């Protein structure tokens with residue numbers, strides 16, 4: 001987004017958001033390209049008719065965005081419909097994109113029909129006639145996200161060039177562009193204008209990262225035509241937007257008002273650090289030297305370094321009297337929990353848990369840390385999938401795991417695997433612990449890298465534990481039926497991609513050996529090494545993760561980065577990297593990744609306020625993991641140095657906006673989450689949530705909790721849960737989706753097999 005200080009754009013565009021996951025990319029495009037101020041209202045915002053007309057008078061133009069559903073459904077388009085009915089002096093220039101375009105076409109005589117082959121994340125060449133908003137536009141390539149299309153019902157064959165550009169059946173609409181290569185549906189209408197009113201529409205998505213520069217030219221033309229239309233009708237100096245709408249709209253420059261800072265924690269921490277050479281020391285080795293697996297702790301471990309990911313490992317050392325914060329979405333209650341078993345309820349005083357946490361962390365100053373270390377001290381822990389879902393759906397199914405479990409980490413050991421350094425840190429006043437640990441580690445040579453992670457006794461203990469395990473896998477028929485149902489939603493235009501998942505439950509008699517989860521974790525690292533491996537023991541909650549996917553990272557200055565993963569191929573003796581690359585380059589797999597890359601751009605644009613520049617430095621990079629090849633993209637938000645501090649979102653503000661992870665939902669996120677919640681009919685809990693740290697210095701990093709197992713009850717029977725799934729698109733097959741889910745499940749379930757059956 002463009003960098004602004006005191007300068008205020010003089011022109012205003014109203015963006016009508018139909019709950020799409022690409023909306024803020026369009027807002028960003030308008031702000032950047034046209035230097036306008038953009039106000040955003042939702043399609044279901046409630047206005048009295050006069051109020052709405054009054055609001056429109058304050059805008060130079062309106063852009064009606066894309067979204068899930070069908071323009072024939074009133075609940076999908078809300079107030080969009082009323083825009084096409086404007087008459088006389090109330091008329092103003094409007095551009096409809098995708099759903100907005102379809103609604104325009106429908107209002108003036110076209111019919112809305114399903115495509116035989118929906119186009120989701122496919123990039124197409126759009127053939128236009130070079131007039132109106134397509135003047136001076138060259139070869140236009142644009143991303144498509146649509147299941148429906150507008151038919152002018154003229155029996156256009158596309159064989160005679162002339163018949164494409166007039167509509168006898170819809171005389172008020174003039175066709176401007178077509179997709180002539182969308183078999184079996186071509187020609188598919190891609191652009192129209194109203195012949196009398198300043199209404200235009202395009203079926204494609206000009207804001208997508210894969211749409212070319214010509215799309216921008218088309219937007220510039222529309223804006224120019226809109227301003228000329230206004231000028232000719234004396235619509236140039238417009239009234240200010242009345243304050244009464246501010247509660248119902250959001251501006252590109254929107255900023256939460258800051259609240260008071262919490263006093264629960266000390267206002268200031270000082271970091272004490274001891275530095276060692278890594279030598280032969282390993283993360284698991286240090287945990288054992290310090291006897292940590294006997295008690296609660298969190299380890300975020302780079303068990304394999306990929307593409308510069310997972311360069312650090314962090315051991316969060318939790319002393320006997322540590323404190324953690326727990327929250328349950330269902331009860332809406334925050335508790336401070338102490339390992340002694342005591343807990344106290346915290347009144348939120350009208351704040352959301354996100355605001356409460358943000359206040360808590362923002363109030364803390366920290367000094368003395370080494371700038372090369374990403375974590376000095378702060379919170380480490382997990383946010384569940386339902387924690388992100390909360391903004392869309394009321395909680396309906398209760399899980400056993402807390403939705404937030406964050407430990408206050410005052411002592412830590414951080415590995416820099418590239419520089420081969422170990423930092424031993426404490427933020428406790430006058431703490432001699434870093435010195436003592438440095439001394440102990442310097443003198444302990446017994447845990448060398450060559451040593452196996454698991455000693456024979458540990459393997460025996462695991463064999464005994466797992467031999468009585470029973471696994472309850474998802475039902476294949478139900479899973480496949482869900483794939484079909486998901487595809488029905490895709491065909492109807494309700495979603496472009498749905499990340500369908502299911503749960504496998506493994507039970508066995510519980511063991512008295514407190515080291516069992518730790519041994520299982522080490523086995524997981526051995527059998528599926530991953531850049532975001534993790535071990536969590538927070539009270540009854542145990543998580544063993546071999547996640548390959550980074551979710552969110554924030555540097556201390558505020559730059560944020562997300563790295564969604566989408567597109568997976570199972571490794572096997574026959575599956576070479578080259579073959580995998582060829583499969584991942586097919587339209588099915590690339591489209592899966594592109595959709596999520598665009599969705600994450602939207603999430604970051606929405607989270608970052610106007611100053612940030614959102615870019616995609618890596619698109620569809622193929623990576624090689626232990627059991628699969630996968631494709632990832634990186635989306636960055638860079639904050640210019642000139643940005644005032646209060647306009648830089650905190651880690652929690654940005655995180656909240658980006659949850660649940662888009663790679664685990666599908667797009668558009670809200671509607672996809674609703675559909676998945678009905679299809680899956682279970683809480684995902686920790687699976688699909690995020691795990692990581694919030695450093696008091698402002699840094700943060702979270703991975704997506706996939707390829708992981710978790711347990712949250714302490715009973716006679718241990719119940720380990722493993723979620724797994726994959727993105728269902730219109731090009732998916734039932735069998736392919738089932739196989740993909742099983743491949744992902746296997747990557748972590750293998751720890752419950754005995755050594756002989758590994």
Ligand SMILES: C=C(O[C@@H]1C=C(C(=O)O)C=C[C@H]1O)C(=O)O
Nearest residue numbers: 566567568663706724725726727
């Ligand atoms: C759903 C899972 O993974 C997600 C789905 C992927 C895909 O569809 O290709 C890839 C990575 C994850 O975002 C899982 O591991 O259970």
Ligand SMILES: NC(=O)CC[C@H](N)C(=O)O
Nearest residue numbers: 066067098099147148493
């Ligand atoms: N991106 C969109 O606006 C999609 C519009 C409509 N839901 C369709 O699928 O065709």
